[in-house]
Amino acid sequence: MKLNISYPQTGKVKTVEIDDEKRLVPFYDRRIGAEVSADTLGPEWKGYKVKITGGNDKQGFPMLQGILCNHRVRILMKKGMKCFRERRKGTAKRKSVRGCIVGSDISALNLIVVSRGENEIEGFTNVVTPRRLGPKRASKIRKLFGLSPEDDVRKFVVRRVVSEKKAKAPKIQRLVTAERLARKAAYKNELCRRADNSKKAAEEFQEVLKAYKQKKLAAMESLVSA
Structure with a gap:
């Protein structure tokens, strides 16, 4: 299994290849977001604690948070979900993703250091990338x-x-600047002005409509009386 370990404080990423399954046992059956001790990776990692952030299986399917299984599944995905890009507006698609629980079929696991240990790792913790x-x-x-x-x-x-x-x-x-606040205030004033104009126009229309109805009613009464 390939472990991609990142250290945010220095901006460095270190890749570790491990073939011994016994050294990977602490990572098995752990979910994305779980914190694991890195002591089994080697003596230089003593005291380090890492957090699982993701990974891929041997066929390249990515692990997805929220899928509580240790195998591959096909789920219906839509816009806004990870591992999916919408091709046509409003359409959903069923895609294969890997569950968020680490298993032996994982080929690459992404980790991030959350707690530093006793030893200094050359080129990883002592070198800062600007x-x-x-x-x-x-x-x-x-x-x-x-x-x-x-x-x-x-x-x-x-x-x-x-x-x-x-x-x-x-x-x-x-x-936030004075110009932006002035534009926002002007926009609000414009909305208020439009609302007042619409209200006045509606009142004028109701008056005209009322006068028309009264005139029509008077004409009908005159016809009936005649």
Whole structure:
């Protein structure tokens, strides 16, 4: 079985090939999201604790969270579900997926380190890979630089140098500015104005309709009396 172990604090991923079934016993019959001790992987993994995040069986079918079995099943999938891309709007399709319980037929298992052990693993825990891109969301930029709500986030956007004369910056998402608040207030005022105009037009129409009915009724009464 191939184990893909990731360490978010350094951004590194280490692949471990294990052929001995006895060393994989702690992972069997565990679900996606379960935390398992990694002591059986080797002496360098002593004290480490990993969490199962997914995997594939020997035919390449992915494990799907919520399917409580250790074999392959065919389920009806629709838009919004994992392992499925909608080809035509509104259509569902039956596809084969692997259950979320680990078994001996799994060929690749994805793990993430949640608790570090005693030993340092060379090239995995002692080397940090810098992130290529900075955050886009305004709240995450404030959290990264410790900014207050009054500070201007646009000055702290992480720019990426493309060439000597060119740099790229992401478009800030969920940025609340005075211009945006003014646009929102203007839009609300426009909606209120449209509602008032519709109400006035409806009242005028009812008055015209009432006058027409009275006129028609008077004409009918005059015909009857004649």
